[in-house]
Amino acid sequence: MADKKKAPSASTESSADTEELLALRDQIDALDEQIQQLISDRAACAQRVAEVKTRARQKGDEPPLFYRPEREAQVLQRVMARHTGPLGQEDMARLFREIMSACLALENTLQVAYLGPEGTFTQQAVIKHFGQWVETRPLIAIDEVFRDVEAGAVNYGVVPVENSTEGVVNHTLDTFLNSNLKICGEVELRIHQHLMIGPNTRREAISRIYSHQQSLAQCRKWLDAHLPHVERVPVSSNADAARRVNTEWNAAAIAGSMAAELYDLEIISPKIEDQPDNSTRFLIIGRESVPRSGQDKTSIIVSMRNGPGVLFSLLEPFNRHGIDMTRLETRPAPSGTWAYVFFIDFKGHMDDDNVQQALRDVEERAVEVKRLGSYPMAVL
Numbered sequence: 001m002a003d004k005k006k007a008p009s010a011s012t013e014s015s016a017d018t019e020e021l022l023a024l025r026d027q028i029d030a031l032d033e034q035i036q037q038l039i040s041d042r043a044a045c046a047q048r049v050a051e052v053k054t055r056a057r058q059k060g061d062e063p064p065l066f067y068r069p070e071r072e073a074q075v076l077q078r079v080m081a082r083h084t085g086p087l088g089q090e091d092m093a094r095l096f097r098e099i100m101s102a103c104l105a106l107e108n109t110l111q112v113a114y115l116g117p118e119g120t121f122t123q124q125a126v127i128k129h130f131g132q133w134v135e136t137r138p139l140i141a142i143d144e145v146f147r148d149v150e151a152g153a154v155n156y157g158v159v160p161v162e163n164s165t166e167g168v169v170n171h172t173l174d175t176f177l178n179s180n181l182k183i184c185g186e187v188e189l190r191i192h193q194h195l196m197i198g199p200n201t202r203r204e205a206i207s208r209i210y211s212h213q214q215s216l217a218q219c220r221k222w223l224d225a226h227l228p229h230v231e232r233v234p235v236s237s238n239a240d241a242a243r244r245v246n247t248e249w250n251a252a253a254i255a256g257s258m259a260a261e262l263y264d265l266e267i268i269s270p271k272i273e274d275q276p277d278n279s280t281r282f283l284i285i286g287r288e289s290v291p292r293s294g295q296d297k298t299s300i301i302v303s304m305r306n307g308p309g310v311l312f313s314l315l316e317p318f319n320r321h322g323i324d325m326t327r328l329e330t331r332p333a334p335s336g337t338w339a340y341v342f343f344i345d346f347k348g349h350m351d352d353d354n355v356q357q358a359l360r361d362v363e364e365r366a367v368e369v370k371r372l373g374s375y376p377m378a379v380l
């Protein structure tokens with residue numbers, strides 16, 4: 001008689017599994033308890049920080065500065081530097097981003113204006129930079145964001161400044177010419193454009209696609225290849241495009257995932273941008289200067305007299321003082337025909353010795369130098 005080996009019954013196997021699973025869940029419960037306690041301890045520390053800041057400021061007239069961009073950048077840089085997995089480095093930093101955002105909300109609720117409407121990439125940039133725990137105010141124009149920050153109606157503003165495919169947002173640069181606001185930070189956002197439709201859209205009958213001009217341009221090749229005969233209609237924002245689609249049976253929109261969520265639209269072709277690394281840079285604008293974080297950038301505007309060798313004489317001090325320039329844009333000066341101003345970004349902080357020396361040299365050669373601010377480089 002053949003030796004009948006007893007096959008493990010399904011019930012034995014699953015009960016062994018269940019025991020292992022239960023033990024792991026016990027471990028997770030114990031860890032959660034510790035994490036919760038540690039987060040609460042951290043939050044209590046933040047409350048004490050708020051008391052210290054308030055006391056220090058009571059001596060002067062100025063209100064206390066609760067939000068500290070340079071400190072937040074350092075915390076996130078440290079999280080990323082010591083991280084070894086198994087969660088992704090950026091995923092871990094994003095969790096800390098939210099913990100810090102909640103801690104700051106205990107100290108003070110930040111109010112942040114941004115180029116709206118709701119559902120735009122700029123709103124996504126606000127959340128990426130400040131976390132979920134801020135009060136946001138969508139405004140319809142870049143100058144309105146500047147105005148609200150200047151007037152003290154909000155603490156900070158967020159505006160787009162350049163896109164890797166389409167270049168600079170001229171309106172933002174021009175608004176800086178007449179503003180005394182400071183740049184307090186930057187955010188970089190990977191931009192994914194999706195084609196989306198509403199519940200009443202007839203897919204086979206799409207004859208019109210709404211989107212912001214820049215987004216249509218970012219998807220030009222894809223549209224030429226897949227929907228060459230469909231009319232492309234530029235509108236004021238991607239969120240506006242998404243809103244329109246809801247009521248039209250023959251229209252689709254190109255927008256980001258936040259707009260799809262906000263207006264309950266179905267994404268029928270995801271990630272249709274022509275450049276896979278399409279990204280947009282946003283600036284945080286505020287009223288105060290930001291101290292050094294250790295990994296900073298500085299932005300300035302320089303007006304130069306026209307003449308031979310102007311660009312060389314402008315760039316030479318940066319080279320001599322070993323400063324890494326990250327961007328140079330030229331815009332027509334508001335004052336006169338054929339005069340230009342230069343928008344320059346470089347690595348380093350205005351308190352660094354070599355930056356101070358370079359700025360002094362540039363000031364000697366320029367008609368005017370406007371210091372827009374030093375701020376931590378984007379961490380996430």
Ligand SMILES: O=C(O)C(=O)C[C@]1(C(=O)O)C=C[C@@H](O)C=C1
Nearest residue numbers: 049066067068071072100103104
């Ligand atoms: O260190 C501070 O000044 C804090 O207020 C604490 C804290 C934090 O949670 O780590 C919170 C808000 C600030 O923007 C920076 C850091």
